[in-house]
Amino acid sequence: MNNIAPKLTPEEYEKNFAEIHPPFSKNSAMVEANRCLYCYDSPCMKACPTHIDISTFIKKIATGNVKGSAKTILESNWIALTCAKACPVAVLCEGACVYNERDEKPIEIGRLQRYAIDWYFGNGMPPLFSPAPPTGKSIGIIGGGPAGLSCAAELCLLGHTVTVYDAKEIPGGLDTWGIAPYKTTQADSIKEVKLVQSLGATIMTKTMVGSDITIDELLKTHNAIFIGVGLNHPSRLNIEGEDLPGVHDALAFIARVTTRKWPSVNVGKRVAVIGAGNTAIDAVTESKRLGAEQVMLIYRRSQNEMPAYEFEYELAKSDGVEFHFLTSPLRIIGNGKVEAIECTRMSLGKPDAEGRRAPIPVPGSEFRIPVDMVIKSVGQNIEESFFSKIPNLKIENGQVVVHPESFQTSNPKFFAGGDCINGGKEVVNAAADGKRAAYGIDQWLRRPANG
Ligand SMILES: Cc1cc2nc3c(=O)[nH]c(=O)nc-3n(C[C@H](O)[C@H](O)[C@H](O)COP(=O)(O)OP(=O)(O)OC[C@H]3O[C@@H](n4cnc5c(N)ncnc54)[C@H](O)[C@@H]3O)c2cc1C
Numbered sequence: 001m002n003n004i005a006p007k008l009t010p011e012e013y014e015k016n017f018a019e020i021h022p023p024f025s026k027n028s029a030m031v032e033a034n035r036c037l038y039c040y041d042s043p044c045m046k047a048c049p050t051h052i053d054i055s056t057f058i059k060k061i062a063t064g065n066v067k068g069s070a071k072t073i074l075e076s077n078w079i080a081l082t083c084a085k086a087c088p089v090a091v092l093c094e095g096a097c098v099y100n101e102r103d104e105k106p107i108e109i110g111r112l113q114r115y116a117i118d119w120y121f122g123n124g125m126p127p128l129f130s131p132a133p134p135t136g137k138s139i140g141i142i143g144g145g146p147a148g149l150s151c152a153a154e155l156c157l158l159g160h161t162v163t164v165y166d167a168k169e170i171p172g173g174l175d176t177w178g179i180a181p182y183k184t185t186q187a188d189s190i191k192e193v194k195l196v197q198s199l200g201a202t203i204m205t206k207t208m209v210g211s212d213i214t215i216d217e218l219l220k221t222h223n224a225i226f227i228g229v230g231l232n233h234p235s236r237l238n239i240e241g242e243d244l245p246g247v248h249d250a251l252a253f254i255a256r257v258t259t260r261k262w263p264s265v266n267v268g269k270r271v272a273v274i275g276a277g278n279t280a281i282d283a284v285t286e287s288k289r290l291g292a293e294q295v296m297l298i299y300r301r302s303q304n305e306m307p308a309y310e311f312e313y314e315l316a317k318s319d320g321v322e323f324h325f326l327t328s329p330l331r332i333i334g335n336g337k338v339e340a341i342e343c344t345r346m347s348l349g350k351p352d353a354e355g356r357r358a359p360i361p362v363p364g365s366e367f368r369i370p371v372d373m374v375i376k377s378v379g380q381n382i383e384e385s386f387f388s389k390i391p392n393l394k395i396e397n398g399q400v401v402v403h404p405e406s407f408q409t410s411n412p413k414f415f416a417g418g419d420c421i422n423g424g425k426e427v428v429n430a431a432a433d434g435k436r437a438a439y440g441i442d443q444w445l446r447r448p449a450n451g
Contacts, residue, residue, distance in 0.1 A: 003269045003372035005291040013262040016289035017181045021111055029115040033062035036107050039098055044109060047096035049432040050077040054093060058112055070120035071128045073113055078153040079146040079192055079431040082175045084114035085184040087428050090311055121191045125198060132159035137445045140222035142209045145173020146427045147228030147418025149196045150434030156199040158442045164201055167208040173230055175427060177255040180282045186258055210386045224441045227416040231380035231424050241332030250283045250377035257286045268373030270294045272341050274329055275377035281312040283375045288319040295321045300328035300346050300359040332374055340368045382420050399423050406440030415441050
C-alpha cells in the first residue's frame with residue numbers, strides 16, 4: 001500500500017474501539033429491570049429467534065436472583081453473551097417492546113441480558129445444568145461457530161458424546177473473528193467456548209474437515225454429523241485490478257481488527273469499501289477508527305435498497321464515512337499497487353422478481369476516485385469444494401437444504417444450521433438453529449434403525 005494512515009496512540013485506539021453499549025451497574029440494571037411491564041403475551045420473547053423468556057429473566061434481575069436469571073437465558077440460548085452485546089436488538093426483542101407503542105424508550109433487553117450473563121461468567125460459571133445419562137452415541141460437529149457450539153452444548157445435555165472440529169486456532173466462528181470490537185470481544189466469545197467445553201464437548205482446533213480429517217473418517221467415528229461451517233468463500237467483483245496489492249477481502253481485514261492488535265493493521269489514508277451490507281458497514285467504521293483519513297462506501301443502488309441496518313448506517317455516518325450511492329466500480333487502477341478506482345454512475349430500472357430495482361449504468365458518467373486501499377464486501381458464499389465431498393447433499397441457491405424442524409439434510413446422517421442454511425443472518429439465528437438441530441439429531445438417533 002502506498003499511503004498508510006499514521007498509527008494512533010494506544011489511548012486513541014482504546015477510545016475508538018470502546019464498547020458502544022457499556023455494561024449496566026447493579027443499580028442501573030435494577031432500575032431498568034423494574035421498568036419491565038411483564039407483558040402477558042411477551043412480544044419480545046416472540047421476536048427473539050431463540051425465544052428466551054425475557055420477561056422472566058428480567059423479573060429475576062429485579063428480585064436480585066441474577067443466577068436464576070442467567071439460567072433462564074441459557075436454557076434458550078447458549079450464545080447469550082455475544083447475542084446480548086451484538087444482536088440487532090432494535091429489529092428484534094427491543095423493537096417489539098410495548099414501550100415503543102407509547103413512544104417511550106424500550107427496555108434495554110440486550111444490556112440486561114449481558115448483566116446476568118456477565119454475572120454468570122464473572123462468578124466462575126456455577127453449574128446450572130445436569131446432562132442426561134450417556135446415550136453411547138457420538139456426534140461430530142463441523143465448525144465451532146455459534147451454530148456448532150449451540151448444537152454441541154444441547155447434545156451434551158441430552159447425554160451424547162460430542163466432538164467439535166474447527167479450522168481456526170481459536171473457535172467461536174465469526175463471534176471470535178468477525179464481530180466489531182466495539183460491540184464484543186474475542187475474550188467474550190472464548191468464554192462461550194469454555195461453557196460448551198464445561199458441558200462435556202471436546203473441541204479440536206486447527207482441524208479443517210475435508211483436508212486435516214476426511215468426511216469418511218468422521219462417518220466412521222460418529223453416528224451423526226452437524227454442519228455449521230458458515231459462509232467462508234468471499235464473492236469476487238470480477239473487475240480488472242481486483243488482485244492488485246492493496247485490495248483486501250472484508251472478512252480477512254475485519255479478522256485482523258478483532259485481535260485488538262490495532263497498530264499492526266495497516267489501513268490506507270483513503271479507503272474505498274465496495275458493498276453495503278452489515279459487513280461493509282463494519283469495514284468502513286473499523287477503517288475510520290483505525291485512523292484512515294477518508295473512508296468511502298461505494299454501492300451501486302440507492303440508500304433505500306441498502307441491506308445494512310439503519311442503526312449501523314447511522315453509526316458509520318457519525319464516524320464521518322462518505323456514502324457513494326448509485327455508484328459501481330468498473331476497475332481498480334494502479335501500477336503495482338492500488339492508486340484509484342474507476343466508477344460509473346448508476347440509475348435504477350424496474351423492480352426484479354424480488355422487488356429490488358436493477359442498477360443500470362449511466363452512459364458516459366465514468367469517473368475516478370483516488371484511493372490507497374480497496375476493501376471488497378460483496379457477499380460470502382458456501383465453500384463448494386467442501387460440500388462436494390458430502391454425498392447426496394442438496395444445495396439450492398447457495399444454501400444447504402434442511403428439513404425446517406429437524407434440520408436434517410438430504411443425506412440423513414448430516415444435519416446443518418447457521419449461515420450455511422440461511423445465506424447469512426445473525427448470531428442469534430445460528431444459535432437457534434444449532435439448538436433445534438440438536439433435538440432433530442437426538443430424535444433421529446433414538447429411532448432403532450438409525451445411529
Ligand atoms: C463481519 C461480520 C460482522 C457481523 N456482525 C454481527 C453482529 O454484530 N451481530 C450479529 O448478530 N451477527 C453478526 N454477524 C453475523 C454472524 O456472525 C453470523 O450469522 C454467525 O456467526 C453465523 O454462525 P455460523 O456458526 O453459522 O458460522 P460462523 O460463525 O461463520 O462459524 C463457522 C465456523 O466453521 C469453521 N469451519 C468452516 N469450514 C470448516 C471446515 N471445513 N472444517 C472445520 N471447521 C470449519 C470456521 O472456522 C468457523 O469457526 C456478522 C457477520 C460478519 C461477516
